[in-house]
Amino acid sequence: MIILYIHGLSSSGQSGTVDLLRRYFPSACIIAPDLPLDPMAALQLLRETCDINHPDLIIGTSMGGMFAQQLFGYRKILVNPAFRLADVLKQNKGENKFFNRRQDGAQTFIIDDALIEEYEALAARRFENIPDGENKITFGMFGRYDDLVNDSDLFLQHYSNITWFDGGHRLNDKILKNFVVPEINKVI
Numbered sequence: 001m002i003i004l005y006i007h008g009l010s011s012s013g014q015s016g017t018v019d020l021l022r023r024y025f026p027s028a029c030i031i032a033p034d035l036p037l038d039p040m041a042a043l044q045l046l047r048e049t050c051d052i053n054h055p056d057l058i059i060g061t062s063m064g065g066m067f068a069q070q071l072f073g074y075r076k077i078l079v080n081p082a083f084r085l086a087d088v089l090k091q092n093k094g095e096n097k098f099f100n101r102r103q104d105g106a107q108t109f110i111i112d113d114a115l116i117e118e119y120e121a122l123a124a125r126r127f128e129n130i131p132d133g134e135n136k137i138t139f140g141m142f143g144r145y146d147d148l149v150n151d152s153d154l155f156l157q158h159y160s161n162i163t164w165f166d167g168g169h170r171l172n173d174k175i176l177k178n179f180v181v182p183e184i185n186k187v188i
Helices: 016-024 039-053 063-069 085-091 113-124 152-158 173-187
Strands: 002-006 029-031 057-061 076-079 094-097 108-111 138-143 161-165
Touching: 002 016, 002 039, 002 063, 016 029, 016 173, 029 039, 039 063, 039 113, 057 063, 057 173, 063 076, 076 173, 085 113, 108 113, 138 152, 138 173, 152 161, 161 173
Parallel strands: 002 029, 002 057, 057 076, 076 138, 138 161
Antiparallel strands: 094 108
């Protein structure tokens, strides 16, 4: 089984979530690239990764959930997808730190007006041309106590497979083990 994991904005493909997924699914090949900050470059990288690897499942968290939603034709779990990411970016302008080590060694990134505009442009098209059948293969998971991003309303405008879990925006071992892993097992 091939799983593509797509990280959130301040994270990387070397996050603790990736380590836990590898521990819970030792026979799976977990692919977790570091995303470029540029949204179109990130989406292009993800589409190329899918074309090459043909994942059986895509899991995206936060910003990664927003990108995963746009990878049509694949089973996917969107965990707290940040469909309104530009709103979060506006509140965090300037230099920000990555939470996890990145392959390129970058430790910080800059949120400026140009980056916000790029995410707004991507968001304007996020739900365009959703192919038939996507509702059956797209699953949303939302933390009941997510005070950072809660876009369940947008998700439910386009999809119906939704699960709520007792947690906030960021994943931890307990949430992954008790809520996300069982959902993965149901989906695969």
